[in-house]
Amino acid sequence: MADSGSKIGEDDEVPGRVKEYLCQPCLSKDQETVADKFCSTCNEFQCNDCSNVHNMLAILKSHKLVSVNKADFASISVKMKALDLCDQHQHSFEFFCEDEKKLCCSKCAIVNHRKCHSVVEIEKIAGNITSPISTLGExxxxxxxxxxxxxxxxxxxxxxxxxxxxxxxxxxxxxxxxxxxxxxxxxxxxxxxxxxxxxxxxxxxxxxxxxxxxxxxxxxxxxxxxxxxxxxxxxxxxxxxxxxxxxxxxxxxxSLETVNISFQFDETIKLPPLPVTEYVPGQLQLNFHHQGDVNFVYMMIKLTPVSSIDLKKTGDDIDEPFYTGIDFLPDGRLVAVDNKNGKCLVYNEKLEKVGSYQLPYKPFSVVVVSEEEVAITCGNGYNIELLHVSKFNEITARRTCKVTTKYCSICLKDDRQFVVGTYDYPRPVRIVSLTGEEHDFDVNFPNKIYTIDTSACTYIKSSDKVVITDRNKHTVYIYDIKTDTRVVVKDDQIQDPRGAAVGPSDTILLCCRKTNTIVQISQRGQVLSSYKIDIENPFTVCVSRDKSFIVVTSSSVGTTKMQKFKIST
Known part of the structure; x- marks a missing residue:
């Protein structure tokens, strides 16, 4: 940074070489001049011309000027110019969240990052920075x-x-x-x-x-x-x-007759007798057209298979398994729901089944609420069930939220609310609290009713956007809640989209059943990548908390699978 005086040749030190520092006032004018003096009062390096100002102005004559070679570098402090302050809380940055790659003050760490796995003190990792000044400059x-x-x-x-x-x-x-x-x-x-x-x-x-x-x-x-x-x-x-x-x-x-003449408007052009405030013959629309990202490169993912299992009927199963919902627990385990056999199951990181619980209903989707709590939508009823999943893989029922709408897909909006996909209801998504209170988004959704298994949703917390798949139209809708606008995504690579999840860089990962692919799109609707997987009819996908793994399940009768992939870029 210019505030501390840039060093020339510091990345390739040679014995006997004298380090040179650039004049900071000159740098502010985009001029590179070697510094001769250091003013401890101004706390900056200066060339002879700039330091001579001290002799011209009486107010500067008390400043202490020394030769650069005699400067006490231990006493030189860097002016951060508020770079070390949190914009939200105005507190100094003390932590770094490695999960979300963000600097945090003490309040941020407690409020926004308490569920993240790796929040470390900056002092402990600051010494690991090896980037040279030239790289930082670039x-x-x-x-x-x-x-x-x-x-x-x-x-x-x-x-x-x-x-x-x-x-x-x-x-x-x-x-x-x-x-x-x-x-x-x-x-x-x-x-x-x-x-x-x-x-x-x-x-x-x-x-x-x-x-x-x-x-x-x-x-x-x-x-x-x-x-x-x-x-x-x-x-x-x-x-x-x-x-x-x-x-x-x-x-x-x-033969006598009375003659009169009149004119009647055709009904197709007859205007109602209303003031323009009540009847507007037109509509003002605000449309956002994204011409592309400005100097921004999305993280295009690559998927490497890690493990795969066939989902087969076991002794206590009534039918072939059909996993309609999956999600990662914070410790890397996986929770899944079997719609056909009415089960909630737990798998370890190797996709080995370590827990099972019989449900009294047909589950459809599942989301992890906290370290040991999950929520499940009922595929044939008006309930959202909350279950406790212990660290020892024991599953117990906690409570039932009675709701008035039929829900299929479910994901977290925040610590207290879900975003849920509906079916047999005129609005495609709703908000439900942990206690069962329901309300709608303030968004002008089209008046369309989806049947079960024809649409799924997910939510992007960082940008307050709702993603809705329409499998019959081979289309994905991305709604911006703040602006009440939407992006409509249609592409030859998006065929029969089923489940959706938020992946690295808040991109969207889609299960495309017709092409047996995982398609990655940006929030602006750009198709970034498409990965062919060895699973027929992929149905649902989930992403680990650290965005390093995904798990996909299939809906193909007789060859049902669950497969885990490593995410790389």
Whole structure:
């Protein structure tokens, strides 16, 4: 670090060689100048030009300057500039979590890392650092370039956001103008048609009016004749005259009609009589498009088989075993549930069965809650069972949580809550507490009901994301709970996805039944790797706490297996 004065040639010390230190004020200006002096008051190395400032300013004349060769390096302290402080608690870093590769203060170690296996004091491992300054410098340079790339990306995103907002206004105005033009054209068209109808109707009415006037004149002129007929005519003449007049009057009266004209909107374009606050003819959407990671390389895994066993029917089994749920205990043992035979089982690190417990229901999934407690979902009921698994592989029932929804897959959200996959329910995942209280995520999930064994879920704690597999659509959905957005992952390598688990670097591992593979994808939906395994129809997968092993089970009738793999990169 520049605060302590960089040494030139310290990684290849040769007897007789004099160590040189760089001037720290010059370094702050991206200049490399050999230091001649050390100011114990400023606690920094300086070249002659920079140290001469002490003679120019009265406030600096009391500082103690010595030659670099006479500097007391034991008294030189490094300015950490808050690098040694926890951002959350503002306490000094005292521990390092080797499981999660994170620096911890005393509070972090207690609150966030108490379940981790290896949390060590920094003082005990600090002497093991062997990276030369040049290597650290390269890493810092890479970090700086990455930060600059992120800054450029953020700046570009802000500009793009402003442009998108501007385009929304333009789009709405354009839509308004197009709607107004549509109504103007409609008005013009309807007016022309109305004028045509008016002209045709008026012509008909004028004809009728002319005929009526003629009939009226004829009647008037014939009044004397008719009167004479009725006074002096024969009965036949009177009858003919009467019928003639009644006929003319009836025809005219029967042909009378009232004309009106109106316009009715087609229902497909009729707008409801609501204010725009209640009826919005459109939807504002916020979409996140990831163009790729900025200077970040995901940890692409490799799997090496360690051990494998065939799951066969034993003396007390009713059916062939079908392990629908597995999870690692903190000490490396494995807990599994057999759906067909209603069992909870414990295996050691060599996949040797060391414990078994008969359940009164058909279990479906299992998750390890603590060092000696597991939770199991009931595949045909409304229960979540909690069992105690001792260090001596003894399994006993603890308590039952009564729930109102049918659950299949289950994983931990935090120390007090589960994330559970549902079936026969309109929301694919829910949250259930250790005491059985149920509530939903504040996420706009599609209104789709999954049947049992058509979907599974897992949860990424570090980023608050829920992963849901849809085996019928060969699709994986990654929901960001904080932003209520999702990534839809479809790829030829993802076929009939079943179980899912969180792997190294918080990537997602999927069992793909149709291709007999374990597929690794990033949280942004990028397919990172695909590993062909010697298991037909892989069904469920779990990852050890230290992310160094996975175990996979199959659902193939007659050739059911459970296999353990070592994870490497």
């Amino acid at each position: 890493k810092l340079k890479e970090a700086k370039e990455a930060a600059e790339s992120v800054a450029r990306h953020i700046h570009s995103s802000k500009d793009q956001l402003a442009q998108d907002i501007k385009e929304i206004h333009v789009k709405i105005r354009r839509m308004r103008d197009e709607v107004m033009k549509m109504f103007a054209d409609l008005e013009d068209s309807v007016n022309k048609r109305a004028e045509t109808l008016q002209k045709e109707t008026l012509e008909n009415l004028t004809k009728k009016q002319t005929q009526n006037e003629k009939d009226l004149a004829d009647v008037t002129s014939c009044l004397e004749t008719i009167e004479s007929i009725f006074k002096n005519g024969t009965p036949v003449q009177k009858y003919i005259a009467e019928q003639k007049m009644e006929s003319n009057v009836k025809e005219e009266c029967q």
